[in-house]
Amino acid sequence: MAEEETYFSANYPVKIYGLSEQSLTIEFGTLINKNLLALVTGFNKLLLQNPFPGFTTTVPAYSTLTVIYNPLIVSASDLAGETCYDKVSNYLKNLGQVKKEQSVVMADKVVIPVCYGGDFGPDILTVAQSNKLTVNEVIEIHTAGLYTVFMIGFVPGFAYMGGMDDNLATPRKAIPDAKIPAGAVGIAGTQTGIYPMQTPGGWQIIGRTPLKMFDINRLQPSLLKGGDQVTFKAIEITIFNEMMQHEYENQHH
Template sequence: MSEVLAGSITAFGECAVRVELGTGIEESVFHRVAAFTEALQAHPFAGLIESVPAFTTVTVFYDPVRVAEACFFKKTPYHAVAAHLQHLLQTLQQAEHRPAETVEIPVCYGGAHGPDLEEVARLNGLTPDEVIEIHAGGEYLVYMIGFAPGFPYLGGLSDRIAAPRRAEPRLRIPVGSVGIAGQQTGVYPMETPGGWQLIGRTPLTLFRPDRNPPSLLQAGHIVRFRPITEREFAAWEEESR
């Protein structure tokens, strides 16, 4: 059964508004965020620049001059935008969930590709093989793309292999590294600094600026990880050159 979306609206600086649609990293909240984002795309207001969905919020950026002109200066830009968004919240019915696209990501676990695999196993009282089995046996929802272009924040990690961030972040994380931070897992699409516990690496390219869209993964996708060997990893890399 559909439900009216509840949410709170607050100013976020002079040119943005933040719509809060939940308080926790939950799949139900994700679907509310997605439904509101789609509704705003279908019913934009004059002066809308972009909307940025996150775990529990949608931040709406706007041009205050265009907004003021569109409402003939009868309202402040913030109040005009807030009224439009409030109307969406009051009338929007949560759309039925569409089947999510599943993306399989091959991962070479451990060794040089996953230098923190043994530490994650130690922290959880498991063997490295058990960590791999649990990680590769899960299904992960892409909640959002952020931090770096194409970086997916994935929910659904088992509590059995959750692990804190490293006390000292690395200055360079290899492209394709698969990591764990708290109860999330993710994949580094490019070489960046980072503090996640690295348990493996994929030869799959997640971000290509020449592709449309440039990010292989999008919010709402389901990710499954498939273990591969060192030889398969090397062969995949050679073929992609």
């Protein structure tokens, strides 16, 4: 088996370190790029399909995968190693020698409808002026992009997306807003993201989606997950209101 064909290879030296008594982190690298994201996403799926005794869940990020486990079950298992950390890390190292399957890292494609500007996008003019663009050009460039979800974090369901055109890059606000509504689509630096619930935040808000980005009652609560490919589609306020009504009716039936 060629070394470069496995998840833990010389091409991307992997570090494993303890995080707490019930978790450890696999670091695939320190960069933010699609190759590392593919490794994180692929290995995460492999681990979910092949859990060890005591495995609880994982938290994927830009270039790391945190593995959470039940130390009582791990300790009582016949996994090789003295401590819980040894047992889990040895298991992960062995699993990391599995040959990479291209099908494992196939990304889901998700289209997010957005009503841009107006009350829904109070900062779109800031983004336009900061980049010497018109508001329409901001919308055209934002909807033309193909974005990759690098990480879910900050609050449950908040997707950090890379792949945004540099012409839209805009700094965060110096003073964060106290309340950003659920569904708000924002820009911070070279990333774009969607607020899944009302929360304080400092991103430049350019629009809002009627989709519910996080719902604890769904089988997969977060609409987006690491590795997903996202495109944005501009919609009119009438369509936005219709979709919001549809979401409301679905929740109350």
